[in-house]
Amino acid sequence: MGHDGPPQHQVVANDLRRRLASGEWTAGEKLPSRARLALEYGVGPNVLQKAQERLIVEGLLKGRAGSGTYVAKPRERRRMMRSRHRERGAGSVFHADMAELGGTNTWEARSYARMPAPTDIARRLGIDPGDLCVQTTYLFLADSEPAQLSVSWEPMTITGETPIVLPVMGPLAGRGVVERMQSIGVDITTAVEVLRPSRPTQKQANLLGINPADLVLVIERTYLDVDGRAVETADITVPDSRWDVAYEFGIDPPQ
Incomplete structure (x- = not known):
């Protein structure tokens, strides 16, 4: 050659x-x-x-x-459900998906306190750029295989003086955002999600075990409390070759 x-x-x-x-x-x-x-x-x-x-x-x-x-045997394509009942339950949405599919799930996570909010994150959270947040990175594993990545940001003005300041430590370590926030009197009532097809960075591709040329779906999720205040935002990166992302809506009967 x-x-x-x-x-x-x-x-x-x-x-x-x-x-x-x-x-x-x-x-x-x-x-x-x-x-x-x-x-x-x-x-x-x-x-x-x-x-x-x-x-x-x-x-x-x-x-x-x-x-x-x-x-290698072809990887099974699975369905990831996004719905209201997933958000109401205790624990993570990913855990609920895997329980329904009959698979095992684990995750690796690390939190970083006092991280200045980048401009785009500050916009999503309704805070000023540079305001201090806790950033948490997650790698979710389905049946020991990389399934999705998530990078979460929470304003320290909300959690900074509470036992749940670090999602990976404390009395509710590893629990879902909804449950953790509820424990300090913050009731999350709304989740807003924006979906964007994208290509992974080299680091994301390495973590997910995919090619940098492969498609991923980035779910930009923001949680809002009862007053409409953003209390957490996250970018969830899902390999398009392995997961179908489906949304389930309740339909109210005609009046």
Whole structure:
């Protein structure tokens, strides 16, 4: 292979992806050894390894320590419900989705206090840019596979002097925003969501195990209390290739 054009590992990854799509190797089948494929493509072992690692991140291949590289089974496409009854329940909306689907769910989260609100976040929260917030980042896992990301912002003027200031610590650590806010006398009555198709950043793609060229759906969610005050806003990033996002509405009968 020459050295002009795209990097060698990208060329190899593209061709392996084509061969997988054509059915040359089926789900669960072991690929030829890296040494054999490297010889076939005329590249070094490190180039072949980097190409396969790219496809492992994309979920097309799966490595088994001491055994080799196998064709991964297609990931199941699931439905993520957005509805009023999800928001009224205790715990997270994601937990409710997974309970209905019969799957397991976990998440990793980290909170950062005294973070100045960026301009767009300040606009959504109705505060001044630079006002202090708690930012919490989440990685949600469905059956041990990355499912969605979320970055949440809460004004410290609301939670700063309370036991729930850090969503990942305190008496209600890991509970949903609605339940946490209710514990300090803040009743959330409305959730406003704006949906935007997008492409992930490289960091988001790495965390979700997808290609940076893949589509994601970004759900810009803002919670409002009974007085219409924004008390939390979040960007929820969902891989389009794995999830259908569905909305459920109650219909009032005609009067």
